[in-house]
Every structure is written in C-alpha cells, then in structure tokens.
Amino acid sequence: MTDGYAATVMELLPGRPRLLALGEPTHGEDALLELRNDLFRQLVEHEGYRTITIESDCLMGLVVDGYVTSGAGDLDDVMERGFSHGWGAYEGNRALVRWMRAYNDGRPRPEQVRFAGFDGPLEMAAAASPREAFAAVHGYLAARVDAGLGAAATVDELIGADEWWTDPAAMWDPAKSVGQTPDAGRLRLLADELVAVLDEQTPQLVAESREDWDRARLYARTLTGLLRYHHWMADTGPDRLTRLCAARDSMMAANLLAITAKGPALAHGHNGHLQRVRSEMSMGGARLQWWGAGAIVSAHLGEQYGFVATAVGTIRHRGVGVPAPDTVEGMLYALPQERGVVDARRFAGLEVAARHSPWFGYAPLDPADVDRADGIAFVREC
Known part of the structure; x- marks a missing residue:
C-alpha cells in the first residue's frame, strides 16, 4: 500500500466520514491485517483520525486502550487479555498495538490514538455472564x-x-x-x-x-x-437465531455510534457486519437475514458513514484458488497491482457472476450488492 492510499479512499467519499468502515471477507489473514494497519497509519498521519475499533470484545478492548495510552503492562499479557476470539495471537494485531504505543509515546492525551472493541462479550457458541x-x-x-x-x-x-x-x-x-x-x-x-x-x-x-x-x-x-x-x-x-444475530449487531452499532461521537474513527470487521445492505448467513439449517451494524450506523450517519469492502483473490492455504474471471474477485485479480482500491460503482450494471467458496470461513462479495459499498479494497494473494 502506498502513502497515497488513504487519500484514494477519501476521494471516493463525499467528505471525511465520522466512521470509515473497512470490511474483510474472512478473519485472521496477515495480508488483510497489514492492509488495515497501513490504512489506519495513513488516516492518522494525513486525515486526522485518532481511533481504531475492531470486531472484538468491547470490554476486553479497554485493556488494549490502557496499554497504548499509558504503556503500563506487558505486551504479551495485553495481547492475551485484550482481544476476544483468539485474535491476540495474530501478528497483525500485535503490530498494530506496538505501532499505537510507539506513536503515543511522549504525546499529550488529546493527541494520542485510541483503541476500542465494538463487539459484545460474545463468542459464536456462548455469551459472557452479566x-x-x-x-x-x-x-x-x-x-x-x-x-x-x-x-x-x-x-x-x-x-x-x-x-x-x-x-x-x-x-x-x-x-x-x-x-x-x-x-x-x-x-x-x-x-x-x-x-x-x-x-x-x-x-x-x-x-x-x-x-x-x-x-x-x-x-x-x-x-x-x-x-x-x-x-x-x-x-x-x-x-x-435471527434474533440472536440482530441483538449482537445492535450492540455493535451502539458501540460504533458512541465511538464516533468522540471523533472520526476507522472500524475493521467482517464485511457482513459492516455493509449497508441486510446481512445473511446460513445457520442451524436456516437462512437468516437481519440488519447488521453497518446498516444501522449508516441509517444514523448518512454520508458520514463510509464503507470499503475488501475482496481477496486467493487464500491457497484454505483451498481458495484463482477466482473465475467473470466474478468481482476475478476482475480485480486481473489487475496488475498486488493490492489497491477501486470505486465500487464500476461494477454497477455489469453482468457479474457470484463466486462460491470451498471454505466456510471465507465469504465472497455478493455481486448484487457490491456497488452499495463506496470502494473495494483488494488483496491479490493472502
């Protein structure tokens, strides 16, 4: 990613949004976390952003924020106690925390960057005690x-x-x-x-x-x-199950709106949570539909909400090979650069096929809704 990448994203938007959401089609891939980290760094250095919030437990996130603002504690302990879903083990998240701590060192508190989780204390199989x-x-x-x-x-x-x-x-x-x-x-x-x-x-x-x-x-x-x-x-x-999905995303949306009240922020989570259209998922033998966090926040913020979806070409270690050329991912895969961003409106009106993933952990973009994003970031190889 070049130093002008954040500026390219901003050119796709009517103005600097209070919340810029960067979606991802799968979790935990180093290349996607590197993309996020680069974008946040550029937003901080060139666009005045001061907060990043990720799809992780909002209460555990207080541990990370305390560390990046004060330096108190041990990084290994922070990575273990400050992230849910086991995401403290990812090198991309560790690199983010290290950069934020280094950036804040010696800066007065109003100029520091801040960290927040926007998910509830929930896992796919359980929820925390109150x-x-x-x-x-x-x-x-x-x-x-x-x-x-x-x-x-x-x-x-x-x-x-x-x-x-x-x-x-x-x-x-x-x-x-x-x-x-x-x-x-x-x-x-x-x-x-x-x-x-x-x-x-x-x-x-x-x-x-x-x-x-x-x-x-x-x-x-x-x-x-x-x-x-x-x-x-x-x-x-x-x-x-629909009500459970809706309740979780409602918690996410409330956290995101509270975060944006303090200033512009970058949110990073799954495309399905941050998109403007209805979220869908197969679970328990049923097809579930509900309004996700991004759709709720977009309804509140209007043009002050920006959404950039992320597409990937291959995830070879997960069995996801080269995409068919008539899919969104295939058209992006044919571009010469390894990663970049394009205007999502370029796909409006095109005959685009849906991509199907052999791995349940990766959700390709829906060609019917792709132009509802403001932009599409893409990574050729994960």
Missing part, C-alpha cells in the same frame, strides 16, 4: 450518587454461578439457558434502573470526568445488551 458489567455500573454510580441503587449482593445472588450463563450448550438448546428465568427478568429490571440513574445524573457525572462517564456508559450498553442476548438464547421460537 456480572462484570453489572458490578462496573453499580460500583461507578454507588461511589458518586445517592439514588437508592440497591445492594450489589442482591445482584450477585440473582446472577448465581457464571457457568450458568456461559454454558456453550445453550447456543443450540434453549433449555440450557438461564436468560428467561424469573431471576433474569429481575436482573433486566435492575439493569434498566441503573441505566436510568446513569442518564439522570449525566450533568454531575460528566462534570466530574467525561472519560469515566463514557466508560460507565459502555458497561451499561454491554449490560443491557448481554441480558437481551441471553433472553433470546432461551427463546424457543422459530426466529431465535
């Missing part, structure tokens, strides 16, 4: 306001054992979930009251520390989102 988020919001408010918050011990008793919430069997068996028990219902009411107090006391809390208030709101969003997600894990209706 205990950490409850304790954080309750503790924050109890130390600052006198509003009859109730006892933290009551919350702990209602939550019970964390293993009840994190049991992976609940993903496919609603009877294994505690998300719709009477205690879970009481927890949702208590969470609603805590969030109401947090909102009511905004003037005082912001005056004390906006950064602490922002962090408390992150925990509050996570708390209500987790309890909603667990509720749908316990549901037995036919729309259960």
